[in-house]
Amino acid sequence: MTDTTHDFPITATLGFAAGGTGGGVGYVELAGADDRQSALVRVVFRCRPLPALRGRDVAYAALDAAAAQLLRRGLRNVELRLDDEALALDVAEHRPVPAALTIPYVRLRCVLNRFACCRVRAVQDRTTRDLGARARAEVSLDVAA
Numbered sequence: 001m002t003d004t005t006h007d008f009p010i011t012a013t014l015g016f017a018a019g020g021t022g023g024g025v026g027y028v029e030l031a032g033a034d035d036r037q038s039a040l041v042r043v044v045f046r047c048r049p050l051p052a053l054r055g056r057d058v059a060y061a062a063l064d065a066a067a068a069q070l071l072r073r074g075l076r077n078v079e080l081r082l083d084d085e086a087l088a089l090d091v092a093e094h095r096p097v098p099a100a101l102t103i104p105y106v107r108l109r110c111v112l113n114r115f116a117c118c119r120v121r122a123v124q125d126r127t128t129r130d131l132g133a134r135a136r137a138e139v140s141l142d143v144a145a
Contacts, residue, residue: 015083015128043065
């Protein structure tokens with residue numbers, strides 16, 4: 001369920017990256033009303049990056065993995081933030097997506113619908129940049145190894 005008017009007790013900011021072989025990693029910074037809910041969570045995901053999609057498929061896979069991890073942690077009211085305006089608009093406006101993203105879109109919607117209340121927002125700030133850089137560094141090390 002998505003909501004644009006709810007006051008969210010938890011914000012989850014995601015930075016992510018994937019290598020050419022399809023292995024990806026994301027980092028989610030959780031910020032909440034109390035220190036118990038603040039954390040940095042690492043998630044791994046798989047996808048086959050298609051150059052024509054310019055990373056949108058990677059963003060879908062990363063957000064899907066991050067949202068599933070938050071649900072496993074028992075979080076139900078979350079604002080999900082990431083540096084991908086196209087994905088945020090796809091979710092908020094139920095926009096049509098390229099055929100190659102149909103299944104990832106449906107999977108993501110299914111995961112998001114398990115939240116009591118959630119919103120996906122595009123945010124380009126220091127946190128998303130830092131988390132993305134951390135993920136890219138890890139993916140680069142994996143490729144080099």
